[in-house]
Amino acid sequence: MGSTRLVVIGGDAAGMSAASQARRRRDASDLTIVALERGRHVSYAACGIPYLVGGVVASPDELIARRAETFRADLDIDVRSRHDVVDVDVDAGVVLVRDLEAEVEYREHFDELVIATGAVPVRPKLPGFDATGTFGLQILDDGIALRHAIETTDPRKAVVIGGGYIGLEVAEALVMRGLSVTLVEAAAQPMRTLDVDMGALVADALRNVGVTLVLGEPVTGIEERDGRVAAVMTSERTLPADLVVFGLDNRPNSDLAARAGVPVGVTTGIVTDSRMHTGVDGIWAAGDCVETYHRVSERPVAIALGTHANKQGRVAGINIGGGQAAFPGVIGTAISKICDVEVARTGLNETEATEAGFDHVAASITSTTRAGYFPEAQPVQVKLVAQQRSGRLLGGQIVGGEGAAKRIDVLAVAIWNSMTVEEMTGLDLAYAPPFAPVWDPVLVAARKAQERLESSTPSTGMTEEWPTRPGTGCPPALA
Amino acid sequence: MGSTRLVVIGGDAAGMSAASQARRRRDASDLTIVALERGRHVSYAACGIPYLVGGVVASPDELIARRAETFRADLDIDVRSRHDVVDVDVDAGVVLVRDLEAEVEYREHFDELVIATGAVPVRPKLPGFDATGTFGLQILDDGIALRHAIETTDPRKAVVIGGGYIGLEVAEALVMRGLSVTLVEAAAQPMRTLDVDMGALVADALRNVGVTLVLGEPVTGIEERDGRVAAVMTSERTLPADLVVFGLDNRPNSDLAARAGVPVGVTTGIVTDSRMHTGVDGIWAAGDCVETYHRVSERPVAIALGTHANKQGRVAGINIGGGQAAFPGVIGTAISKICDVEVARTGLNETEATEAGFDHVAASITSTTRAGYFPEAQPVQVKLVAQQRSGRLLGGQIVGGEGAAKRIDVLAVAIWNSMTVEEMTGLDLAYAPPFAPVWDPVLVAARKAQERLESSTPSTGMTEEWPTRPGTGCPPALA
Numbered sequence: 025m026g027s028t029r030l031v032v033i034g035g036d037a038a039g040m041s042a043a044s045q046a047r048r049r050r051d052a053s054d055l056t057i058v059a060l061e062r063g064r065h066v067s068y069a070a071c072g073i074p075y076l077v078g079g080v081v082a083s084p085d086e087l088i089a090r091r092a093e094t095f096r097a098d099l100d101i102d103v104r105s106r107h108d109v110v111d112v113d114v115d116a117g118v119v120l121v122r123d124l125e126a127e128v129e130y131r132e133h134f135d136e137l138v139i140a141t142g143a144v145p146v147r148p149k150l151p152g153f154d155a156t157g158t159f160g161l162q163i164l165d166d167g168i169a170l171r172h173a174i175e176t177t178d179p180r181k182a183v184v185i186g187g188g189y190i191g192l193e194v195a196e197a198l199v200m201r202g203l204s205v206t207l208v209e210a211a212a213q214p215m216r217t218l219d220v221d222m223g224a225l226v227a228d229a230l231r232n233v234g235v236t237l238v239l240g241e242p243v244t245g246i247e248e249r250d251g252r253v254a255a256v257m258t259s260e261r262t263l264p265a266d267l268v269v270f271g272l273d274n275r276p277n278s279d280l281a282a283r284a285g286v287p288v289g290v291t292t293g294i295v296t297d298s299r300m301h302t303g304v305d306g307i308w309a310a311g312d313c314v315e316t317y318h319r320v321s322e323r324p325v326a327i328a329l330g331t332h333a334n335k336q337g338r339v340a341g342i343n344i345g346g347g348q349a350a351f352p353g354v355i356g357t358a359i360s361k362i363c364d365v366e367v368a369r370t371g372l373n374e375t376e377a378t379e380a381g382f383d384h385v386a387a388s389i390t391s392t393t394r395a396g397y398f399p400e401a402q403p404v405q406v407k408l409v410a411q412q413r414s415g416r417l418l419g420g421q422i423v424g425g426e427g428a429a430k431r432i433d434v435l436a437v438a439i440w441n442s443m444t445v446e447e448m449t450g451l452d453l454a455y456a457p458p459f460a461p462v463w464d465p466v467l468v469a470a471r472k473a474q475e476r477l478e479s480s481t482p483s484t485g486m487t488e489e490w491p492t493r494p495g496t497g498c499p500p501a502l503a
Numbered sequence: 504m505g506s507t508r509l510v511v512i513g514g515d516a517a518g519m520s521a522a523s524q525a526r527r528r529r530d531a532s533d534l535t536i537v538a539l540e541r542g543r544h545v546s547y548a549a550c551g552i553p554y555l556v557g558g559v560v561a562s563p564d565e566l567i568a569r570r571a572e573t574f575r576a577d578l579d580i581d582v583r584s585r586h587d588v589v590d591v592d593v594d595a596g597v598v599l600v601r602d603l604e605a606e607v608e609y610r611e612h613f614d615e616l617v618i619a620t621g622a623v624p625v626r627p628k629l630p631g632f633d634a635t636g637t638f639g640l641q642i643l644d645d646g647i648a649l650r651h652a653i654e655t656t657d658p659r660k661a662v663v664i665g666g667g668y669i670g671l672e673v674a675e676a677l678v679m680r681g682l683s684v685t686l687v688e689a690a691a692q693p694m695r696t697l698d699v700d701m702g703a704l705v706a707d708a709l710r711n712v713g714v715t716l717v718l719g720e721p722v723t724g725i726e727e728r729d730g731r732v733a734a735v736m737t738s739e740r741t742l743p744a745d746l747v748v749f750g751l752d753n754r755p756n757s758d759l760a761a762r763a764g765v766p767v768g769v770t771t772g773i774v775t776d777s778r779m780h781t782g783v784d785g786i787w788a789a790g791d792c793v794e795t796y797h798r799v800s801e802r803p804v805a806i807a808l809g810t811h812a813n814k815q816g817r818v819a820g821i822n823i824g825g826g827q828a829a830f831p832g833v834i835g836t837a838i839s840k841i842c843d844v845e846v847a848r849t850g851l852n853e854t855e856a857t858e859a860g861f862d863h864v865a866a867s868i869t870s871t872t873r874a875g876y877f878p879e880a881q882p883v884q885v886k887l888v889a890q891q892r893s894g895r896l897l898g899g900q901i902v903g904g905e906g907a908a909k910r911i912d913v914l915a916v917a918i919w920n921s922m923t924v925e926e927m928t929g930l931d932l933a934y935a936p937p938f939a940p941v942w943d944p945v946l947v948a949a950r951k952a953q954e955r956l957e958s959s960t961p962s963t964g965m966t967e968e969w970p971t972r973p974g975t976g977c978p979p980a981l982a
Contacts, residue, residue, distance in 0.1 A: 454838035
């Protein structure tokens with residue numbers, strides 16, 4: 025034999041990226057690869073699930089990047105779906121696997137192990153939280169089940185619990201399906217990763233497409249009737265519901281690793297070095313189950329996001345394959361939309377900057393996505409947070425119409441390179457009337473931030489008036 | 504009095520930015536400002552002229568950011584349109600002004616002078632080049648005249664001379680107006696600021712919307728009949744034409760400055776330091792008439808573009824106002840579109856990298872603007888040029904459907920910060936299915952460039968197959 029045996033736990037973005045990259049560098053005679061996935065599907069686009077629910081994506085098949093058979097045929101990777109790893113014996117180099125179809129358990133030897141167990145949704149154990157008619161949106165089967173319920177049970181009223189990215193996206197999906205949607209959020213505003221002033225724009229956008237917002241009220245339970253959900257109860261009221269969807273945050277699914285003695289950090293994510301090695305001989309980890317390094321706050325964070333999972337899996341796979349790669353950490357970039365209003369953020373918001381110990385100023389401007397005179401120029405609001413003395417950009421937030429939010433990438437690259445807002449005002453960004461005003465909105469914001477720094481006025485956290493509130497329309501469902 | 508006297512020559516982007524910024528810092532009791540503009544209009548969006556011609560912009564008024572009266576009333580700036588400066592006496596601190604309406608000349612004293620005389624179109628002196636029915640697109644009056652001709656003379660056939668940005672945009676405009684359009688370019692492809700492989704995609708896009716391309720044939724003259732243009736003659740053929748539009752390059756309008764003894768560089772642009780000072784006491788210059796510094800090639804360049812003009816004017820104005828500001832140079836970022844195909848570039852292309860003495864590799868990839876399964880995901884081709892040994896990103900080119908081209912800004916900020924393509928593969932760019940694939944196209948390109956560097960394969964300059972050629976439709980004219 026002489027062949028090394030790589031076992032991957034989890035067959036989605038991180039796990040299959042790791043497996044594929046390892047295979048690219050070591051062929052089957054040198055490296056045997058077994059990938060074990062609890063669910064039915066491997067290598068699918070989990071971030072696309074809300075769009076499957078909304079009918080924007082026509083079929084679950086479209087979300088599946090590669091099937092198990094493809095991995096077997098093309099890459100000689102032994103992918104086993106519906107196989108759950110229930111225990112890891114690090115010292116013996118063995119995982120205990122349960123075949124969920126055959127209902128048998130067996131032991132699988134490994135020389136190298138990649139833990140890519142993903143995240144689990146936070147789903148508080150309150151009365152009725154698992155009643156018929158309640159849905160999560162964690163795995164593809166969840167999305168298929170919710171879509172099936174929408175199409176077969178004729179629901180009228182939906183309650184979405186949680187106002188983060190998933191909550192926002194599923195609210196959009198349900199609006200597109202013609203349901204009457206209420207979004208409940210325990211905090212005073214949706215999108216807590218934004219500052220209050222920018223979050224208020226998102227709240228407006230939700231209301232403008234017909235979503236009822238119930239803010240600042242924790243959910244206390246779910247009322248059942250005839251074995252089905254009937255209402256969601258908050259501290260203040262009862263909200264009738266035919267469907268309830270949980271759009272709450274995720275936490276790293278690190279229990280298996282912790283039980284095996286693999287160190288877990290303050291975020292409950294698995295701790296790794298930049299090579300995605302856990303420090304335990306032969307054990308790697310990648311994706312939503314790990315904690316990573318925030319390059320601005322310089323603190324550990326756990327952020328469940330497909331693009332990080334992909335990159336981390338690739339890094340682990342290259343290193344297992346004998347190459348050299350490092351995952352450099354994150355800066356908290358995120359993007360979403362509610363119908364025609366786009367939302368994005370990167371780096372630290374004001375609250376996070378304060379928590380991380382940065383004296384800072386904030387500046388917020390309104391501009392347009394194209395030259396103001398160009399048809400379909402959309403309003404855009406850009407807020408920047410800069411370090412008080414150095415002028416270094418710490419974070420940015422954008423809310424606006426079509427073409428607004430991907431501008432966050434300019435801010436992300438600027439933060440990545442520790443640029444000051446003054447340096448940013450000179451950036452040679454692309455200008456032509458269909459694409460930007462003569463000063464791109466992000467440069468206008470940098471100028472304003474620089475002026476704030478010069479006048480050293482402490483931030484009030486207030487934004488300027490929004491010129492034209494976007495978000496009055498929602499496209500029809502395609503399916 | 505005791506007041507300083509600032510005279511600004513040229514009332515568009517650079518001149519009026521300089522005047523406005525100087526005024527922000529010094530009030531009228533301290534600084535008298537006179538702005539002299541040869542044309543009828545000041546402070547208008549010259550880059551919008553092709554869209555006025557195409558009817559995308561309904562009226563010339565929409566392109567005028569501020570009128571002379573507004574500058575007078577709000578900023579106490581004495582703006583005089585139709586006033587041409589015919590001579591500058593640097594030693595005496597006097598400009599000789601011709602009032603084009605009253606047809607008189609007078610002298611105007613200055614303590615500080617801003618030369619913002621813009622660019623002049625290259626318009627070779629060949630037979631017939633000023634016949635009735637020929638148009639430039641340099642100033643707003645040119646655009647108004649061309650639009651008037653389209654609307655009143657019922658032209659059927661148009662020939663556009665020059666395949667750069669202006670030629671591309673005016674070709675689009677004329678297609679939208681329903682004309683039969685031929686574009687003549689002396690080089691073997693349009694968009695010479697792109698490499699041949701990427702330029703070919705632009706050529707395809709032009710052909711797809713019905714533009715006939717005549718490439719590699721210099722224009723030899725224009726045939727007149729009954730005092731009007733009848734045809735454009737190239738080295739190879741005669742092209743019948745009711746309208747001829749010059750979309751050739753610009754050169755800095757530095758003649759006045761040169762005559763006054765202000766140094767002019769190899770590009771024929773006025774030489775300044777980063778403060779936009781010419782080195783001649785009290786004389787500043789900004790905008791299309793200056794040469795600036797290319798941060799990658801480290802050579803002087805002259806690039807006529809509204810966003811540079813604005814920034815340079817602002818820098819000059821801040822410094823005249825007693826503040827401190829520097830223009831940091833450019834990296835050659837540009838963006839345009841032909842109907843639904845977007846085009847952008849930044850930094851150095853392969854030819855320019857070679858000329859600047861960089862050993863380099865190139866990598867080109869195809870991807871999509873959104874997740875592949877997301878509706879309206881458009882094809883996008885990204886080409887990167889990286890320095891051979893260091894891996895530093897030298898340049899990038901993008902051609903693709905809606906949402907493709909503004910991604911050039913990510914590359915621009917990366918180049919600005921001397922990032923290597925390997926560093927880029929770790930960038931935390933925004934990901935969600937409506938906005939990008941899980942690996943943004945620019946990151947896929949960075950990965951490919953990194954692989955090229957590792958294998959040290961010299962670039963072949965060839966791109967991969969374009970999966971779906973974009974550019975089969977053109978929106979109708981709005982006016």
